[in-house]
Amino acid sequence: MKKLILLLTITLAFNCKNDNESKINKKLNVVTTTSMITDLVRNIGGDSINVQGLMGSGVDPHLYKASEGDVSKLVDADIIFYNGLHLEGKLVEVFEKMSGGEKTPVALADELNKKLLIGSEYFASNYDPHVWFNIEFFKKFTEKVTIILCEKDPKNAETFRANEKRYLADLDNLQEDVKGVVAALSPEKRILVTAHDAFNYFGKAYGFEVVGLQGLSTATEAGVQDVQKLAAFIIDKNIKAIFVESSVPKRTIEALKAAVNAKGHKVEIGGTLFSDALGTAGTPEGTYLGMYRYNIKTIVSALQ
Numbered sequence: 445m446k447k448l449i450l451l452l453t454i455t456l457a458f459n460c461k462n463d464n465e466s467k468i469n470k471k472l473n474v475v476t477t478t479s480m481i482t483d484l485v486r487n488i489g490g491d492s493i494n495v496q497g498l499m500g501s502g503v504d505p506h507l508y509k510a511s512e513g514d515v516s517k518l519v520d521a522d523i524i525f526y527n528g529l530h531l532e533g534k535l536v537e538v539f540e541k542m543s544g545g546e547k548t549p550v551a552l553a554d555e556l557n558k559k560l561l562i563g564s565e566y567f568a569s570n571y572d573p574h575v576w577f578n579i580e581f582f583k584k585f586t587e588k589v590t591i592i593l594c595e596k597d598p599k600n601a602e603t604f605r606a607n608e609k610r611y612l613a614d615l616d617n618l619q620e621d622v623k624g625v626v627a628a629l630s631p632e633k634r635i636l637v638t639a640h641d642a643f644n645y646f647g648k649a650y651g652f653e654v655v656g657l658q659g660l661s662t663a664t665e666a667g668v669q670d671v672q673k674l675a676a677f678i679i680d681k682n683i684k685a686i687f688v689e690s691s692v693p694k695r696t697i698e699a700l701k702a703a704v705n706a707k708g709h710k711v712e713i714g715g716t717l718f719s720d721a722l723g724t725a726g727t728p729e730g731t732y733l734g735m736y737r738y739n740i741k742t743i744v745s746a747l748q
């Protein structure tokens with residue numbers, strides 16, 4: 445990481461593009477971190493901006509390290525939108541290096557009322573960073589992205605605001621749909637066991653008890669004791685299904701299933717949820733709206 449920061453510093457120092465004329469006419473270059481944020485920024489910016497997402501489908505932000513290719517994207521960026529709250533643990537140092545100059549790094553979670561966040565001792569921020577699973581919070585992200593884009597590119601402000609209005613309406617519809625699907629699942633069946641604790645905000649919003657095998661970050665591996673303890677919990681609560689996540693290796697959840705089965709209790713793997721990354725671009729799950737609908741259907745049909 446040190447080498448990369450040095451490379452970044454050198455590249456920034458030598459990258460003296462003083463072509464003001466091209467600046468006026470050129471599209472804003474926006475760099476984003478997670479695929480949820482990339483999708484959001486594309487929805488608001490449309491064809492009026494260039495968006496480059498650092499983390500694709502299936503990429504785990506907790507463990508993500510910037511590559512040299514990312515550095516060149518960051519050097520050309522006018523704005524960097526990221527989650528914050530130490531979700532992108534290893535990138536924070538790189539972003540901090542960039543603030544104060546012409547670039548605008550924006551930690552979207554800074555917009556949220558801290559009193560509404562779920563605390564966590566695990567993260568240096570002291571908060572659980574998986575805030576996008578609260579749709580109200582994702583609306584706040586939407587508003588902030590729009591404000592920043594309008595500030596940096598006033599000539600397209602009308603377009604950005606129109607896109608914001610449409611997207612906020614889509615998020616309202618999503619909320620209604622999710623409530624409808626969840627209502628079909630009786631409250632005692634609302635227990636969500638996944639690979640890591642990404643779903644606490646989702647659980648709080650829709651009445652699910654959430655248990656992650658690896659805790660809040662994937663940076664710590666689950667031990668044998670964690671597996672045995674959670675296996676006992678699953679048997680005790682008579683849970684029908686547990687879930688794999690697309691950005692976390694399957695083996696821990698498979699070990700958990702084996703531990704439950706070894707005790708003579710049947711538990712299924714209810715499907716793969718999208719937690720810290722969206723699905724493949726071009727598929728419905730490759731968007732935030734599609735990902736949320738897919739997750740909730742998968743959860744409810746497996747636990748019913």
Ligand SMILES: [Zn+2]
Pocket residue numbers: 506574640641642660661662720
């Ligand atoms: Zn996570």
